[in-house]
Amino acid sequence: MPFTTPFADRLNNVETSAIRELFKLLGKPGIISFAGGFPDSAMFDVDGIREAVNAALTEEPGAALQYGATEGYQPLREQIASFMKGKGTQALAPEELIVTTGSQQALDLLGKTLISPGDKVIVEGPTFLATIQCFRLYGAELITAPVDGDGVQTDALEKLIEQHKPKFVYLIPTFGNPSGAMLNLERRQRVLEMAVKHNTLIVEDDPYGDLYFGEAPPPSLLALSASVPGSRELLVHCGSLSKVLSPGLRVGWMVGPAELLAKATMCKQFSDAHTSTFAQATAAQYLKAGRMPATLAKVRAVYAERATTMGHALRRELGDAISFVQPQGGLFVWARLTGAGGKVADGGELAKRAIEKGVAFVPGAPFYASQPDRATLRLSFATVGVDKIEEGVGRLRDAI
Structure with missing residues (x-):
C-alpha cells in the first residue's frame, strides 16, 4: 500500500532547495x-x-572514540576560544561556546529554541537559502532587510526592527552567502547600538570571515561588542571550520548568552547527543598544531586570484549587461543582469540557457525570503581554476 500517513504541518512552509535541484x-x-x-x-x-x-588517536584514543559531552569536546572548545581570541574576541571562555555539527546545526538550534509559529525574524535580502528554509520550518514569518555593497542597510534595518519587533535579526556581516558583501565598520557599530537600543537579539553567522583577500575585514560583531556596553548579552555568534579546513569534519560552534546555550544544548541532546568526538578531537589537534595560519594564507591567495579572474572576465565578456561589486573575500560574486542592449534580464531564464552552453550558476531569486530580485545570480569561483573561469564566462556570454 502507498504511504498515507499525513506529514507534519510545518513541512507546508518549506520546499526542496532550488540549488540542490539544480545539481x-x-x-x-x-x-x-x-x-x-x-x-x-x-x-x-x-x-x-x-x-x-594520528595525534588524536595517539594522545587520547578513548576520548576521541567514545561518547562525549553535548556541549563539545573540552580541548576543542579551548582551541576555538583561542582561535577566536586571535581574531579580536579577547574575553571568550571555552564555557561560552558549544560545538555544533557545522554552523548549520547552530541555525537549527536557534530555530528550535527561539522560534514559535508566527514569530517575526528579520533576515537580509538576499541571505543564505538554508536559513530561510530552516527558520520557516519552525514557523517564522521572515522580514527582509535590504543589502547593498556595504552589507545590510542599517537605516532600513532599524525601521524594520521598530515596526516588527522581531524575535531576532539574522545577519552574515562578512562576505555573505550569496551577496559577498562586507558590512563596514560604521554599520557594525550601528547594528550593536540598535540591538541595545531596541533590546533585540542579533545572530551573526560568520563562516567566511577568514577568507579575505588583501586587508582583513573589520572585527566581527562579537569582537566589537566589547566596545558597546550591553550588546554582548544580545548577540549570538556562529562559526565554522567547514570553509577553511574541511566541510567533512562538520565542526562548527555557537557563542551566546548562557541561558540560550543551555536550551540549545538540551535540544542538541535530542538530535545527535553530541558532534562526532572523533571529528572534534581531530579539529582540536589541528588547531593545536598551529597549521591554520599557513592553510588560510594559501587558501586566500588561490581564491583571491580566482575572484579577480572572474571579475575581469565578467566585465570584459558581458560588459554593461551585468553589474556587480568585486568581492573582497568569501566564495561568491553576486551579480545583477541589467538587460542592456536587449540582453537577458532574468536570472532563471539565463540559467537555463547557460546549461545548454555548458556552464552553470545559481539564479538569485531563491535567496530572497520575500520580493525576490529575479535579475540576480550567484557565481562561485571557489572550485574552478582560472582557465576554466575564463572559458566558463565566455560560455555565459554566449548564453546571454
Whole structure:
C-alpha cells in the first residue's frame, strides 16, 4: 500500500532547495560549474589533517572514540576560544561556546529554541537559502532587510526592527552567502547600538570571515561588542571550520548568552547527543598544531586570484549587461543582469540557457525570503581554476 500517513504541518512552509535541484542538471559532460557553494577540495590540508587524526588517536584514543559531552569536546572548545581570541574576541571562555555539527546545526538550534509559529525574524535580502528554509520550518514569518555593497542597510534595518519587533535579526556581516558583501565598520557599530537600543537579539553567522583577500575585514560583531556596553548579552555568534579546513569534519560552534546555550544544548541532546568526538578531537589537534595560519594564507591567495579572474572576465565578456561589486573575500560574486542592449534580464531564464552552453550558476531569486530580485545570480569561483573561469564566462556570454 502507498504511504498515507499525513506529514507534519510545518513541512507546508518549506520546499526542496532550488540549488540542490539544480545539481541534478549538472550531469551533462563538460559542464563548467559556478553553482557550488563549497570550498575547493584541492585546498584541503590533507597531510595536516592526517597528522591531527594520528595525534588524536595517539594522545587520547578513548576520548576521541567514545561518547562525549553535548556541549563539545573540552580541548576543542579551548582551541576555538583561542582561535577566536586571535581574531579580536579577547574575553571568550571555552564555557561560552558549544560545538555544533557545522554552523548549520547552530541555525537549527536557534530555530528550535527561539522560534514559535508566527514569530517575526528579520533576515537580509538576499541571505543564505538554508536559513530561510530552516527558520520557516519552525514557523517564522521572515522580514527582509535590504543589502547593498556595504552589507545590510542599517537605516532600513532599524525601521524594520521598530515596526516588527522581531524575535531576532539574522545577519552574515562578512562576505555573505550569496551577496559577498562586507558590512563596514560604521554599520557594525550601528547594528550593536540598535540591538541595545531596541533590546533585540542579533545572530551573526560568520563562516567566511577568514577568507579575505588583501586587508582583513573589520572585527566581527562579537569582537566589537566589547566596545558597546550591553550588546554582548544580545548577540549570538556562529562559526565554522567547514570553509577553511574541511566541510567533512562538520565542526562548527555557537557563542551566546548562557541561558540560550543551555536550551540549545538540551535540544542538541535530542538530535545527535553530541558532534562526532572523533571529528572534534581531530579539529582540536589541528588547531593545536598551529597549521591554520599557513592553510588560510594559501587558501586566500588561490581564491583571491580566482575572484579577480572572474571579475575581469565578467566585465570584459558581458560588459554593461551585468553589474556587480568585486568581492573582497568569501566564495561568491553576486551579480545583477541589467538587460542592456536587449540582453537577458532574468536570472532563471539565463540559467537555463547557460546549461545548454555548458556552464552553470545559481539564479538569485531563491535567496530572497520575500520580493525576490529575479535579475540576480550567484557565481562561485571557489572550485574552478582560472582557465576554466575564463572559458566558463565566455560560455555565459554566449548564453546571454
